[in-house]
Amino acid sequence: MNTVSRRRISSPRELARIGDRFSFLYLERCTIHREDNALTATDADGIMHIPSATIGTLLLGPGTRVTHQAMSVLGECGAGVVWVGEQGVRFYAGGRALTRSSRLVEAQATAWANRRTRLAVARAMYRLRFPEDDPSTRTRQELLNMEGRRVKECYRRESTRTGVPWRRREYHPGNFAAGDPPNQAITASAQCMYGIAHAVVTALGCSPGLGFVHSGHERSFVLDIADLYKTDVGIPAAFDAAAGGPEDIASRTRRALRDRINTTGLLDRCVEDIKALLLGPQNDREAIEMTDQVSLQSDNGVLVEGGRNYDNSESSNHLAEEPIW
Structure with missing residues (x-):
């Protein structure tokens, strides 16, 4: 009989691409176990079976217990696992890379270690946000000003589109309920976006801490990547959720965000953007080694x-x- 400990680890080529998976799955107040090569989530309502190879990111909320065998199959499948706060609005821990190549993280470290190339990557990030503008002549402060105006305009635009009243952005650390419905939705959306970006960054083998716009935080690069999509994915999903009323705002935000992630093909975009930013547009970005190579x-x-x-x-x-x- 083939036991869990004797099953061979799947090679990267046998694993589902990160862009072909469900963006994220949030679970709370349940026990997560392994059954063959799938997961089971058991709570008061019964048992739910989850195909582990189709998960991009598993968000573990309060009251979850996960077995060693469940974590084993998640590791074999290259799924990102993130421990989060209630309703998924705080990030606690996460990890595991899908790739076994260091090509991207070496390119990231090389670009980050030089001030000139670090600025070049930051400008490339702003070029994704402002395709009609040329950031190559802009200073970092000018780019920050442009980004601030872009986000404010997005808040006003989404308020007009959805009819949700908007005053200003307010964030109350440790007190999610203190904000009004649109601010709660934006906070919930941002935290989910950070979890997804973190899963993609680590799945590609990059370093979460080596940022090009953000600096000094263990997830600086994660924040860099998540911010690329805030105005066309995160903020619109938050206002869609807020338009439905103040009840159960966090879970409705997650559902709205999941729908928007699927319709915009965010995971594929995220993977391709990271490769382009770190390897350059002229490189064969699909040539990330798919076999163990040391x-x-x-x-x-x-x-x-x-x-x-x-x-x-x-x-x-x-x-x-x-x-x-």
Whole structure:
């Protein structure tokens, strides 16, 4: 009989692409377990079966208990797992990369480590937001001013479209209920967007902390990526939810956001944008290695195969092609 511990780990090529998965699934007050290669969520209403390979991000809310075997299958499937607060409006922890290549994170670190290339990537991010403008001559402060105006205009535009009254953006850390319905919806939408962006960033093997617009936070790059889509995905979904009334605003925001993510193809966009930002538009961005590949750095930038013994001294009986383990 094949036990869980003896099942082989799926290769990256066998896993569902992040863009082909459900964007996120929020669970609370239930026990999550593994049944074969699927998940089960058990609560007072019964058992729900969840195909683990189709999950992009699993949001674990209050009252959830998850077994070791459930986490094992999620890890094998490359699903992002994020522990969140009630109604999904606070991020606590998350992780696991879908890719096994370091190509993107190395490109990210290289671009981040140089002030000139760091600014170039930041300008490329603003170019996605302002395709009609050329940010190459703008200072960072000018770009920040442009972004501030863009968000304010989006609030006014969505208020007019939905008929939801809007005064100003208010955020009360630790007190979700203190805001009015549109502010609550925007907070809920933003936190979900951060969770989704974090899952995509880590699934691609990038570093959440190496940001190009944001800085100093463990999720700076996550904030960079999530902000790219706030005016065409996050804020409109929040106002759609707020237009339905003040009751159950957080869960209605999640549903509205999920619908908008699916209709806009956000996961595919997010993946392609990250690749373009870090690898450049002229690179073959689909060439991220899909097999386990570990190299050792030798002299003059030469990479040699990892996992081999390279002691070729005359006094040694080891051969260069001998495995090191």
